[in-house]
Amino acid sequence: MxxxxxxxxxxxxxxxxxxxxxxxxxxxxxxxxxxxxIFACPAAEVDEKLKQEKVDSILLGxxxxxxxxxxxxxxxxxxxxxxxxDMQAYGMMNGxxxxxxxxxxxx
Numbered sequence: 838m839x840x841x842x843x844x845x846x847x848x849x850x851x852x853x854x855x856x857x858x859x860x861x862x863x864x865x866x867x868x869x870x871x872x873x874x875i876f877a878c879p880a881a882e883v884d885e886k887l888k889q890e891k892v893d894s895i896l897l898g899x900x901x902x903x904x905x906x907x908x909x910x911x912x913x914x915x916x917x918x919x920x921x922x923d924m925q926a927y928g929m930m931n932g933x934x935x936x937x938x939x940x941x942x943x944x
Contacts (some may be wrong), residue, residue, distance in 0.1 A: 844891055845939035847877040847922070847938070848908070849898035858922075873940070876878025879903055887911070895919045896944040899927050905914065918942035 845862070847855040855877035866873045878886045880901050886892070895917060897904060902921045909919050920942055926934040 841921055842872045842874055843893045843940065843943050844874040844876075846883075846886060846890065846892045846895045847868075847875070847878065847898065847935075848880055848883055848901060848904070850900050851879050855898055858927065858930055858935060862912055862936040863932075865933040865936050871936070871940070873894060873936070875936070875939070883908060883926075884911070887917075892917055894939050896939050896942075897921045899924045 838866065847859055853875040859875050859877045863874045865871075876886075876890075883895075893916075895908060897908065897911070897919070899922060903923055907920070912919060920938065922935055923938060925931075926938070
């Protein structure tokens with residue numbers, strides 16, 4: 838991974854459902870030669886992950902959308918963008934669409 842590698846963190850209740858979505862997003866990124874690091878973490882570990890990782894965007898699973906304002910406040914003094922994953926894309930496990938959503942936040 839280069840200096841230009843972008844990092845997208847997916848955040849959900851327990852980290853289980855998003856792990857499959859992360860895999861699909863990584864597959865799409867590989868197919869399109871997009872240099873991006875994608876990982877999932879449970880909502881309870883967001884603070885810790887933000888200390889450990891250089892994150893460019895955070896996508897929340899629809900089941901934790903209530904955390905949006907809270908997480909936006911946590912990263913208010915950074916360049917990190919936060920959004921809720923499109924519910925339909927999440928339900929369909931559409932890795933390409935969610936990857937696109939995460940990258941649009943960064944650009």
